[in-house]
Amino acid sequence: MKIKIILMIIISGFLTQTYSQNLTAADIIKKSKEKRRYQHMKSTSVITTTDKAGHKKTSKVLIYSQLFDNGKTEKRRVEILEPSDMKGTVIFVFNYAGKPDEKYVYMPAIKQARKIAGNNMSKSFVGSVFTGADMALPSVDDYTLKLFADTVINGDKCYSVYCFPKEKKTISQTNYSKQILYINKTNFIVEGGKFFDKKGILRKIMEVKEIKKTGKTKPVNMATTIDIKDLRTEKESIMNIQNIQLDTKIDNNLFSLESLNKKNK
Numbered sequence: 001m002k003i004k005i006i007l008m009i010i011i012s013g014f015l016t017q018t019y020s021q022n023l024t025a026a027d028i029i030k031k032s033k034e035k036r037r038y039q040h041m042k043s044t045s046v047i048t049t050t051d052k053a054g055h056k057k058t059s060k061v062l063i064y065s066q067l068f069d070n071g072k073t074e075k076r077r078v079e080i081l082e083p084s085d086m087k088g089t090v091i092f093v094f095n096y097a098g099k100p101d102e103k104y105v106y107m108p109a110i111k112q113a114r115k116i117a118g119n120n121m122s123k124s125f126v127g128s129v130f131t132g133a134d135m136a137l138p139s140v141d142d143y144t145l146k147l148f149a150d151t152v153i154n155g156d157k158c159y160s161v162y163c164f165p166k167e168k169k170t171i172s173q174t175n176y177s178k179q180i181l182y183i184n185k186t187n188f189i190v191e192g193g194k195f196f197d198k199k200g201i202l203r204k205i206m207e208v209k210e211i212k213k214t215g216k217t218k219p220v221n222m223a224t225t226i227d228i229k230d231l232r233t234e235k236e237s238i239m240n241i242q243n244i245q246l247d248t249k250i251d252n253n254l255f256s257l258e259s260l261n262k263k264n265k
Helices: 002-021 025-035 168-174 257-263
Strands: 040-050 056-068 073-082 090-095 102-107 112-115 143-153 156-165 178-184 190-196 202-214 220-230 235-245
Touching (some): 025 156, 156 168, 156 190
Antiparallel strands (some): 040 056, 040 235, 056 073, 102 112, 202 220
């Protein structure tokens, strides 16, 4: 009996190791994306940006995220609290399974939510170094993904996933010709990244400075402090994610464009 138990443990360990070794770059990206999806999530992000001269400015956003349709749809609402000239602006992102995503922006000046055309991921997020391309994981359909030698980031073993856009339009949308993502081999959190411009020159370096266990019912690891540097402009932004709530259902009306438009008429 003891021999059988020992054999089962050895086989289990072998299968686990083999499974880990057989993960493709696409598998790793998919797992990392899944780790970012929460049934309910509310948080506040404070972004401090420092320019070459040492001047600092702060941006603050309130983020809501919730899954719908049995997890097939993810809806996010990003409400800008600071800077003052952008206060009240709300961005909606609806991620669907099997059809293109939708993005809308509500601006207080026009009191109407409007659909954002195209998929420009290179715009600065609230005046920071971060862009949509920096904060989102690449699509497995739009990129050629390759695994290179593992590396160690913050003492953690990480996969090195190289991401090459398949088409020129993706390069135009992101302003990147290549990305390298360092993804934790245990929890699949992105712990760092390098972003190369259209000429193949290293443009930005991203580092996760802090990972915290969050949530009461089912605690999960989350990157809560993220640093990104633009090597060309010599600007740096640090994002601190605070007041994270994962256990409270969010009112569905917060994701409704109609309720927002009616409320502000």
